[in-house]
Amino acid sequence: MGRTREFDYTEALERGTRLFWQSGYEGTSLRDLLREMGIGESSFYNTLKSKKNAYLECLKHYNATVKARHGEALFSGPTASSGVRALFCCVLDCLDDPATPSPVCMMAASLTSEVLDEAELRDYVQDQITTLARLMVERFTSDKEAGLLPNDFEPESVVPVVLTYMQGLWRMALLSYSRPHFERQIDVFLTGIGL
């Protein structure tokens, strides 16, 4: 089947993901990306076919690794409330980890016109957020049916609020972050909306 690939695809993707995460889509130049991935343009355009597609693959890789932990956190703990709180705790852990390339979650960072203007990227981001929302609604609904949440608690209404607030959190962390302040703020928020 021809010459064998010399570089480790997964590792290159891993490195690329970290750079995209750190510098954003347009903020990452192809040359910086290649240097970070440790490959040449030929290898790059051979496997990933364009910068846009590379970003998409990196986003998928990000979701499969980093973001997967958030999903697990949501379903950890005995109640939906504890799950959501674990999720936010997971977010703070991410912010505290010095190895994190950027304070902003890579998915949250993709909520920019530079990314959303690209149809394929937009579709993927849209889909991922919808999926997370559905998961959260399910978790809440089953808790409600079990009597763990009041009858006037409407998962369909609350979930968008939680998601929206979380988007804001990532952005605010960019401006200034302090774990105690954020923990307090999150608690005020979650307690307020009944979680």
Add this chain to the structure above:
Amino acid sequence: MGRTREFDYTEALERGTRLFWQSGYEGTSLRDLLREMGIGESSFYNTLKSKKNAYLECLKHYNATVKARHGEALFSGPTASSGVRALFCCVLDCLDDPATPSPVCMMAASLTSEVLDEAELRDYVQDQITTLARLMVERFTSDKEAGLLPNDFEPESVVPVVLTYMQGLWRMALLSYSRPHFERQIDVFLTGIGL
């Protein structure tokens, strides 16, 4: 005094602001900016001294015009609660207005590393947000002292939550916006945190 300026500075700034608002800081090229402002590079570098400074001036102009309405809304109405609700209504009006260059508030759009990496810009953004927070705290505090808000309501704790949520709102609007959904979501949020 030399030759008189041929272009209208304020109008040029107005046009520049709209373009920056629409396309972001790095997303706006100098040539597009000049074409939109209707001036040449000489005039540009003569009055505004760099792209960075131009963005700062446009941000100030934005705050003095668009953002000022938000501040007024906060202090409109008889209670702090009605003020905050008026503020969010103002946000939705902005999203509905077809003349709005971008769904994202220009200040919110500045919560990006591409902007915050520039010290002067960061300082300004930081300062503006702090000011808005202080204003909101004051409004809440006076209401609380007047007995219009419960004793366990802590302005210092709630305000960051509101600001954070609003940041999230702008971002989510970028993904998909529908006034009824947003109105409902905002109501759930504000009611939840006691407003």
Add this chain to the structure above:
DNA sequence: GGGATTTTGCATCAGTCGCTACAAAATTTT
């Protein structure tokens, strides 16, 4: 009107952007 000062248009700077063409190197199939 002459000199000083400022604004303006135009050409251009060096550097970067994403991407591609092309041939040498390496591996499989025949």
Add this chain to the structure above:
DNA sequence: AAAATTTTGTAGCGACTGATGCAAAATCCC
């Protein structure tokens, strides 16, 4: 071993980036 196929390194594409140099044009002070 020869042909076919794939990967890799390098050089370069045209277009664009923010910014500058310079001289002509326009205005003010004397």
